[in-house]
Amino acid sequence: MTYRPREFWEQRLSEQFDLRGTGETGLSLAYNRACYALRGETLDRALAVQGLDPRGRRVL
Incomplete structure (x- = not known):
């Protein structure tokens, strides 16, 4: 079985186009x-420890 990311995400998000689609599909939106x-919060703490402030920056 080959992983095809585009097809995987298109299928997954077509079923649930919300945080469940990118997170835990079997669990609630809440x-x-x-x-x-x-x-x-975890990412913010880890970045702060390294002296990094992501505000106003873009990742992609």
Whole structure:
């Protein structure tokens, strides 16, 4: 089986075009929102430890 990212994400997001589509598909939207919030806080702390401030910057 070959991983085809475009097809994978198109299929997954066509079924659930919200945070469940990019997160835990079998769990609630509220759960996924909470998980994304925690991941954001964790990333902010890790960047702060390194003296990095992402405000006003673009990743992609």
